[in-house]
Amino acid sequence: MNKSILFLICLLYSCTSFSQYFITLQPGPGEGKDAKVWSNEPDSNFGDELELKANAWTWSGVPGIERAFLAFNIYNIPPNAEICYAKLSLYATVPWSSQTNSQLSGSNETILRRVVEYWDEHEVTWNTQPATSELHAVVLPVSVYAYEDLVEIDVTDLVKDMISDPFSFGFAFQLQTEEHYRRRIFATSDTEDPTHYPKLEICYNIDEMDVQGENNNAIHVTPNPFQNALHITFPATTGDDPLIIIQDMSGHTFYQKAIPAHDISASTLDLTDIIPAEFHGLCILSITSEGKKYIRKLVKE
Numbered sequence: 001m002n003k004s005i006l007f008l009i010c011l012l013y014s015c016t017s018f019s020q021y022f023i024t025l026q027p028g029p030g031e032g033k034d035a036k037v038w039s040n041e042p043d044s045n046f047g048d049e050l051e052l053k054a055n056a057w058t059w060s061g062v063p064g065i066e067r068a069f070l071a072f073n074i075y076n077i078p079p080n081a082e083i084c085y086a087k088l089s090l091y092a093t094v095p096w097s098s099q100t101n102s103q104l105s106g107s108n109e110t111i112l113r114r115v116v117e118y119w120d121e122h123e124v125t126w127n128t129q130p131a132t133s134e135l136h137a138v139v140l141p142v143s144v145y146a147y148e149d150l151v152e153i154d155v156t157d158l159v160k161d162m163i164s165d166p167f168s169f170g171f172a173f174q175l176q177t178e179e180h181y182r183r184r185i186f187a188t189s190d191t192e193d194p195t196h197y198p199k200l201e202i203c204y205n206i207d208e209m210d211v212q213g214e215n216n217n218a219i220h221v222t223p224n225p226f227q228n229a230l231h232i233t234f235p236a237t238t239g240d241d242p243l244i245i246i247q248d249m250s251g252h253t254f255y256q257k258a259i260p261a262h263d264i265s266a267s268t269l270d271l272t273d274i275i276p277a278e279f280h281g282l283c284i285l286s287i288t289s290e291g292k293k294y295i296r297k298l299v300k301e
Helices: 003-016 156-164
Strands: 018-025 033-038 051-059 062-071 082-090 110-115 132-140 150-154 171-175 182-187 199-207 220-222 229-233 243-248 253-258 266-270 281-289 292-300
Touching: 033 051, 051 171, 082 156, 110 156, 132 150, 132 156, 229 281
Parallel strands: none
Antiparallel strands: 018 199, 033 062, 051 062, 051 182, 062 171, 082 150, 082 199, 110 132, 110 171, 220 229, 229 266, 243 253, 243 281, 281 292
């Protein structure tokens, strides 16, 4: 075969097997996940705060520290996705907040880290705040104005880590130097202005020809995170009944059942009495069908 023709065939194959996706996540109060923790009330939860704060201050003369956590639902991005870019945008709290950015005693440079332990928006406290990773941490510059937006922060490497590492649960936000009086403040997903909700934009590529193992885009599982039920959409099959398994990260099996092939294309699993109510965190769903295994990471709330 002519080498130029062969090259053209290979080029066409490589170009047509990839699909590119763009997603924008900017959830509001119902689906947004962010919370404050405060050293002065170490056992209190602040899951409905309007302000996303990295703060070191004094309250009635008592020094304290405030940190924040936020997360976006990126669990439906396939594990084989190639992240092109990820941009995080944080918006000012004006006009309703009386607190402002401050460098009264020094730099209010802040840092974003990847959270590596599960946390619940309405349970996390200072004493139970999740662990974080230093890998690919992003340093945010000092503020220029009392109120300001910080848009399109490059968090590409952090999001790549979140996709590749199942123990990833959003971002942690805190001051680089936690000495009073310093503050960096933005709006949370509980603010009244939808244009000021935290926003994450992601572009990723998928090789549509790569469908075996974790590398597939053929299975859709909703909702994720979930509470008691899962809805699974899966290609119809004429072979053996697909085997569905749900396990925690230690390998403990919660659910294992072969679903009739004619029912698998759209199945709802009621897990109310199968996964213990006290279990919260990461689990793995796998479907084995016709010699292929399809895998999805899930979060049980």
